Amino acid sequence: MISVLIIIGSIIMVGNIIAYIRFIRTSSDVMLSGKHGELIWENIGLGLLVFFLLGYLGVAFFGKPDYLVAGILFFGAVFVSLTLVLLYHLVNTLKDRSIEVTETLIGVIEARDPNLNGHSRNVQMLSMCLYKHLPTHMKEGISPVSFEYAALLHDVGKLGVPESILNKPGKLDAGEWEVMKQHPKIAMDLLRTLPSFDEIKDWILYHHERIDGNGYYGIPGDEIPMAARIIAVCDTYSAITMRRSYKDKKTHEEAMEIISDVAGTQLDPDIVRIFMTIPKDELKACTPKMVDFVS
Numbered sequence: 274m275i276s277v278l279i280i281i282g283s284i285i286m287v288g289n290i291i292a293y294i295r296f297i298r299t300s301s302d303v304m305l306s307g308k309h310g311e312l313i314w315e316n317i318g319l320g321l322l323v324f325f326l327l328g329y330l331g332v333a334f335f336g337k338p339d340y341l342v343a344g345i346l347f348f349g350a351v352f353v354s355l356t357l358v359l360l361y362h363l364v365n366t367l368k369d370r371s372i373e374v375t376e377t378l379i380g381v382i383e384a385r386d387p388n389l390n391g392h393s394r395n396v397q398m399l400s401m402c403l404y405k406h407l408p409t410h411m412k413e414g415i416s417p418v419s420f421e422y423a424a425l426l427h428d429v430g431k432l433g434v435p436e437s438i439l440n441k442p443g444k445l446d447a448g449e450w451e452v453m454k455q456h457p458k459i460a461m462d463l464l465r466t467l468p469s470f471d472e473i474k475d476w477i478l479y480h481h482e483r484i485d486g487n488g489y490y491g492i493p494g495d496e497i498p499m500a501a502r503i504i505a506v507c508d509t510y511s512a513i514t515m516r517r518s519y520k521d522k523k524t525h526e527e528a529m530e531i532i533s534d535v536a537g538t539q540l541d542p543d544i545v546r547i548f549m550t551i552p553k554d555e556l557k558a559c560t561p562k563m564v565d566f567v568s
Contacts, residue, residue: 404503
């Protein structure tokens with residue numbers, strides 16, 4: 274019985290180490306930025322778990338434990354498991370509440386502009402929907418939490434664009450268009466005070482770049498961050514299916530046709546191909562209530 278308790282405790286500790294490593298890897302996002310000091314503590318935590326595991330194995334193979342020692346080792350491993358589960362739950366709760374607060378703030382900001390009301394939330398939901406359908410290699414290096422923030426904040430720079438330009442019913446002239454094109458850079462300036470958002474700044478800055486290199490900043494297609502390319506597809510779909518002061522909304526089918534036509538020039542053709550496989554009802558479910566969507 275003593276050996277059984279120690280062996281089970283050792284197995285639990287191995288599971289704890291695997292869970293801890295997985296937790297650290299998946300927590301590298303805008304909410305838990307990996308600063309140097311934090312990385313040191315993370316490594317210390319991993320080192321202690323490995324040290325305890327070696328202690329379990331040492332006792333199992335070289336010691337002469339009694340029931341008290343075996344019980345302490347077993348319940349110690351269980352306690353570590355419960356602590357990791359609680360930590361994981363608390364961190365995920367923090368992330369959920371933080372994104373909810375950000376969504377509310379963006380909603381309040383956009384409510385002043387009929388051309389933006391609901392757009393950022395729509396792009397956020399579409400982007401996360403598309404993200405789930407992407408193959409693993411396309412998701413590499415893109416934390417879902419960071420990506421969700423980038424999609425939600427992609428147009429936050431329009432706060433610095435005059436309402437006379439945002440709400441203009443007709444086509445923008447050359448000067449007005451130059452002002453409008455500054456909104457990704459304005460977003461960068463707004464987020465500059467948040468070091469933990471460094472990894473998503475380029476995703477926001479380049480979400481209007483084109484695969485053919487004729488975007489806002491002329492970035493070649495292969496240099497556009499994958500996250501920015503994903504957001505660009507969802508941003509385009511949302512803009513087409515929303516009513517604006519200068520245009521009527523279009524149907525899902527019309528939007529898909531337009532997106533298909535610009536694949537390879539404006540949008541990444543591989544991402545467009547995947548986006549077009551998503552069922553219509555799944556895309557419609559990404560539409561916030563305040564957005565006027567065409568069936």
